[in-house]
Amino acid sequence: MSYKLKGHILIALVCFLLGLMLVAQFRSTQKSGSALTSLQRIQELTTELKTVMDEREKLREELAEMRKRLEEYENSAANVSQVTEAMKRELEKARIAAGLVEGTGPGIVITLNDSNLPKQPGEDPNLFLIHDEDILKVVNELFAAGAEAVSVNNQRIIATSEIRCVGPTIMINSVRMAPPFVIQAIGNPENLESSLRMRGGIIESLQVFGIQVSIKKQDKIIMPAYTGPIKFEYFKPVKAGE
Amino acid sequence: MLIPIIGLILGILVGLLVPIDIPISYAPYASIAILAALDSVFGGLRALSEGHFDVNIFITGFFINALLAGFLAFLGDKLGIPIYMAAIFAFGVRIFQNLAIIRRHMIDRLFRKNE
Structure with a gap:
C-alpha cells in the first residue's frame, strides 16, 4: 500500500505543478487578450x-x-x-520668392509610382516602394537644374518644407500623402528633364527596382501656392547697419 | 485517486494566490510544460494501475520530457520551424493512449467488483 501511496503523492506533486502552470498560462493569455486594442x-x-x-x-x-x-x-x-x-x-x-503666390510657366511633370515588378520571395519589399529619400533626391535634382518652383502632389516646396517618411506615407508641409507622387517643376523643361535622365542619375537608380517613372514636358504648369501657416518663433531678423 | 486531485486543486489555489506571470514570449514553452506535466500524470496513473510504477522513471520522465520539449521549442524558435509541434503531437497521442488504458483498467475493476 505504501508503494501506491508513494505513487499517488508523486503524481499529486506533478498535479500541483500542473495546476500552478495552468493558472499562470491562463492569466497570461487573458492578459494578452486584453492588451490587444479593443474595438x-x-x-x-x-x-x-x-x-x-x-x-x-x-x-x-x-x-x-x-x-x-x-x-x-x-x-x-x-x-x-x-x-x-x-x-x-x-x-x-x-x-514669389517665398512661394506664397500661385503661378504658371513651362516645366515638367514627373509621376512616381510604386514598383509593379513581381517580388521574389526573400527580397526586401522596401526596395520596391517610393521613399521620402527618393522624392527628396528628385526635388533636389530639380532645384539643382534651375527649377524656380517645385510642388509635390500640389504641396509647394518652400524654404521650410519637410519631406519626411511617416509610417507608410510621406509628409510634406505637414500633409500626408501616398503614391502616386506628382512632382511639378517650373523651369527650362529641357534642362530639367535631362538632369533627371542623366546616366547614373536618380531616374535610372529608381528604375532598377521597377519604380514607375514618367516625365512629361509641359508648356504651362499651374504651380499652387503654399497654403500652410507661417510662423517664426525663434528667428529674429537683424537690421542692416546695426 | 483522491490525492492527485487534491494536489491539482492545491496547485490551482496557490497559482491564484501567488501572482506568477509568464511573459507572452514564453507562452509556447509554458504550454509545452503543461502538456509534459499532463502526460506524466496520465503515464503515472497508468503505471500505478498496472502495478509497475517506478519513482525514478516517473520523476526523470517528467523532467526530461519537459526539458526536451522546451529545447525543441527553443530550437524551432531559432530555426523558424515549429518543431514544438512534434512534442505537442507526441504528448497528445500519449495522453489519449494512457487515458484509454486507464479507462479499461477502471472498467475491468468495476465489473470484477460487480461479479
Whole structure:
C-alpha cells in the first residue's frame, strides 16, 4: 500500500505543478487578450481623429479667409499713394520668392509610382516602394537644374518644407500623402528633364527596382501656392547697419 | 485517486494566490510544460494501475520530457520551424493512449467488483 501511496503523492506533486502552470498560462493569455486594442478603443480614436481633422479643415479655411482679407487691405492701401504702391510691388516679389503666390510657366511633370515588378520571395519589399529619400533626391535634382518652383502632389516646396517618411506615407508641409507622387517643376523643361535622365542619375537608380517613372514636358504648369501657416518663433531678423 | 486531485486543486489555489506571470514570449514553452506535466500524470496513473510504477522513471520522465520539449521549442524558435509541434503531437497521442488504458483498467475493476 505504501508503494501506491508513494505513487499517488508523486503524481499529486506533478498535479500541483500542473495546476500552478495552468493558472499562470491562463492569466497570461487573458492578459494578452486584453492588451490587444479593443474595438471600442479603435472607434474612440477614429472619432477623435475625425473631429481633429474637421477642426484642422476649419482652421485652414479660416487661414485662407484671413489671407484674402490681408490682400484686400493691401489693395486698398495701394490706392492711397505711390509709396505704398512701390511697397506692394516689393512685397509681391518677396511673396514669389517665398512661394506664397500661385503661378504658371513651362516645366515638367514627373509621376512616381510604386514598383509593379513581381517580388521574389526573400527580397526586401522596401526596395520596391517610393521613399521620402527618393522624392527628396528628385526635388533636389530639380532645384539643382534651375527649377524656380517645385510642388509635390500640389504641396509647394518652400524654404521650410519637410519631406519626411511617416509610417507608410510621406509628409510634406505637414500633409500626408501616398503614391502616386506628382512632382511639378517650373523651369527650362529641357534642362530639367535631362538632369533627371542623366546616366547614373536618380531616374535610372529608381528604375532598377521597377519604380514607375514618367516625365512629361509641359508648356504651362499651374504651380499652387503654399497654403500652410507661417510662423517664426525663434528667428529674429537683424537690421542692416546695426 | 483522491490525492492527485487534491494536489491539482492545491496547485490551482496557490497559482491564484501567488501572482506568477509568464511573459507572452514564453507562452509556447509554458504550454509545452503543461502538456509534459499532463502526460506524466496520465503515464503515472497508468503505471500505478498496472502495478509497475517506478519513482525514478516517473520523476526523470517528467523532467526530461519537459526539458526536451522546451529545447525543441527553443530550437524551432531559432530555426523558424515549429518543431514544438512534434512534442505537442507526441504528448497528445500519449495522453489519449494512457487515458484509454486507464479507462479499461477502471472498467475491468468495476465489473470484477460487480461479479
